[in-house]
Amino acid sequence: MGENTKSAVSRARKTEAKAEERAREEQAKEDAYWRDEDKHVQRKTQRKNDQEQKRQQEMERKQAKQQAYEEELNTLTAGKQKQQQTTKVTQAQIEKERQIEEMRRKEAERERLLEQKKIVVQDESVTLEENVNRMTIEGQSARTVEEAISVLKQTTEQQQQQQDRHPEKRVRAAYAAFEERRLAELKQEKPTLRLSQLKQLVKREWMKSAENPLNEQIIGIVQQP
Structure with missing residues (x-):
């Protein structure tokens, strides 16, 4: 009777020990599972953080690019406005100089025409010859004012005819x-x-x-x- 009791106690202890061993194994498996799960969650979190950081960097890069573009555009616009103002002033100066040059050209042309039509009076009264107050107009001679006017008119008409040919x-x-x-x-x-x-x-x-x-x-x- 006493022997059976010892055997029963021994079996009970073995059974309990096996149960505890299985419990430890299950706990170890569960702990390992959660450790793996934590690592997976950490990797997901890290990837998410990396993606967020990249997105933030991309946004900052685009903002910097847009800001640089706007600054360059403002600089070009200001330069263009300044150039337009300078062009207006320069154009006014050019026009003024052109008008002055045109006036000089016309004045020179007028003087040239007057020089061409200049009447040279030769006073030969000292020689007491017949040709008194002879006038030479472009190679033609005239003794009186009427002849001088006639020669001058003929010369002018000839010049106009040559120009209008x-x-x-x-x-x-x-x-x-x-x-x-x-x-x-x-x-x-x-x-x-x-x-x-x-x-x-x-x-x-x-x-x-x-x-x-x-x-x-x-x-x-x-x-x-």
């Missing part, structure tokens, strides 16, 4: 030079206009310009006595 060529050449110069100036003054519009403006100016040979003839006719 091919008036259409003279007009075309003058207009071509006028158009070339004014188109270059108007392109700077009115950059938004098309070429056809600029040419229309040039034609309007040409109709009133003193450089137009037709206008010169009209002025000459009006000023004749």
Whole structure:
């Protein structure tokens, strides 16, 4: 009877020991599982943090790029406005200098024409010869004022005939030079206009310009006595 009791106690202890061993093994497996799960969660968290950091860096890079673009655009706009102001001032100076040069050219042309038509009076009264107060006009001689006027008129008419032998060529050449110069100036003054519009403006100016040979003839006719 006592032997059976010892055997039962021994079996019970073995069974309990096995149960405890299985419990420890299960606990170890569970602990290992949760350790692996924690590592997985940590990796996911790390990946998420890395992605968030990359997104933040990309956003900052785009913002810096946009800011640099806006600063460059502002700099270019300010420079363009300054250049436009400088161009306006320069264009006004060019126009003023052109007008002054045109006045000088006309004055020189007037002096040249006067020099061509200059009357040289030779007083030969000292020699007591018949040709008193002989006047020489471009190689032709005149003894009286009436003859001098006649010779001068003939000379002027000959010059006009030579100039007007091919008036259409003279007009075309003058207009071509006028158009070339004014188109270059108007392109700077009115950059938004098309070429056809600029040419229309040039034609309007040409109709009133003193450089137009037709206008010169009209002025000459009006000023004749």
